[in-house]
Amino acid sequence: MIYENVLETLGDTPVVRLRNLLPRPQDRIYVKLEGTNPSGSIKDRAALHMVEEAERDGRLAPGSTIIESTSGNLGKSLALIGAVKGYRVILVVDPKTPQSVLSYATSLGAELDMVDRPDADGSYQAARIRRVGELLLRHPGAYSPDQYNNPDNPQAHALRTAPEVAKDFDDLGALVATASTGGHVSGLGSALKERFPSLHVRAVDAYGSAAFGHSFAPYKMRGIGLSWQPGNLHTRYVDSLHRVADTEALSTCRVLAREEGLLLGESGGAAVFAALTYAAEHPGRPVLAIAPDTGANYLYESYDDMWLAGHGVPVDVLWSTSRDLLRHVRSPLHPPAEPAHAGADVRTTAEGARA
Template identity: 40%
Template sequence: MTAPALLPAVQPANPDLLPLLGRTPLARISTPLPHPHPGFWAKLECLGAGGMKARSAVAMLRGAHARGELHAGATVVESTSGTLGVGLAFAGQALGHPVILVGDAELEPSIRQLLRSYGARLELVDQPAAEGGWQAARLARLRELLDDRPGAYWPDQYNNPDNAAGYLSMAQELIGDLDHLDVLVCSVGTGGHSAGLVEPLRRRWPHLQVIGVDSVGSAIFGQPARPRLMRGLGSSIHPRNVAYPLFDEVHWVGPAEAVDSARRLAKGCFVSGGWSTGAVALVAAWAARTQAGAVVATVFPDGPHRYLGTVYDDDYCRAHGLEPANAALRPIEIPYPNAVEVSGWARCRTVVDPLEVRG
């Protein structure tokens, strides 16, 4: 009997995938969130192959190729809370690189199965670090993996400028789809898509206002870091890709508000997503309502499917106090980022780099 053929040790490149990247539709959203509003535009990145972060993943690997940091067939190792992992799995298949992803014990079972199905190897850490939480624990494991694999490449999504460069195509798509834009609402995690969008959009519309959306419990904009239910939004560390001078204001959104918003979207206009989508939709609706006549746009980073056991699970939401009655209807305003530790939707019109303030 002939022995079964072994899978190739090297991931073969499939460049035919690359034309599937981007070119996502722009939807008009007018569902009350929770109040009526004139409507805003949402870029539906869930309908692009690999999701929103496939754009940055391909850009980071191509940039590393160009600089000679990533060689043909070399392994790519990265930390992820899920969304970038899907993007890197796409980029690894398209460009011919095995991918090892470092996640953590809070990574949803469905996204674990998906990442493995896409051919990525998944390493999970089981305890958050005392300082820096899950992100710091993932990065510590990532460095161990790199030490054991000479020639492996770490994109370092938090500090890699190619992360932002990957969103130039999205900016060009928005410019092609919109005659005018007054307000851009961006979720902030690694800082990549906000940094990549704002500069080209401001060259087109110099007076563009930019609102950052962070998670309650995130350290990015100067609030104290603490454990967070929301995944893919916020950070316990300070990514250097966050371009603080680009933001006119920041909103922190809590999980109850994000869940309420995401569920209202699902029921009211069929288009929805997870924590980040709920959070940016809430703030975009607020901007459209409070700035008469303004053209407002945002990006829905992913769809609802990985959140069926959290955002869209009634038992989960009850267990974590995420009922609609606990969702703020409007933001409180604080004068500067560390004036008070916020526990729900809050707004601040003073944006600073917390590391520079400390210095």
């Protein structure tokens, strides 16, 4: 297949069925591998749609500057888009950002602005947003996608990701998707509930995240969760919420790598752990977990025993075989529950975006 530029390779990501890591041998659990997108994550979809919509209505002029707060994957996506389309890209990052992400972004020509003082709650997210505000004042005409509130983020998934799922499945019992900005769980949930009327949408958050209104406490997983409730998290499309603990997600990552050959990022481990829990509760229903990025982003961090131990997770607290993990799946540390409901509708058409 020949493409005119690397951005055209976005999407049509593969779906792989689990073979061994199953509560029962007949269970049908599938994982959509968003790490095969051009910069290595699901964020390519939201980033490209936000940029293209801003170009379309004049918020982003040719050759201008894009400024965004990101702890990782959105920054890679914007760096890639900037390189292809000729924008200057300034990324506001923090010390939790994986080195592989920083190196990727600078290799593609993006500039980094490091926030080094955390908020009172120990997270850096609010500090990063404040810094974006300062930089926007210094760069008149610059565009900030604001992934937390921009409706083009969930819309990217309603318009592009959901049709891929609808094409692959005749029947789907549950969609299991992680949340940070809420973009993919909201966009996929809204569109796929129309296609599969009895679909159960299970959102997955990090235990410690405040995205669904719980109080914030620091956690280790990257990419998933938030220290506040984002505007793009539309819980009306969410039937249940599973708050997965670090040890559950990291154990799942390791078992998936060794026993399924699937090297997923930390949030992908959380999604698969939650999918296994759902499947154990609902025998016979096909379940799709969304794995937002590849474990290649974390090879020298959460896949490295020394790094993990140095960050407060000695490997002997993790389950290392599917047998141990599956026993735990039946009694997760924080059982799934109904979320508190909030949020507006996701736009499912390209028109009328900000009318």
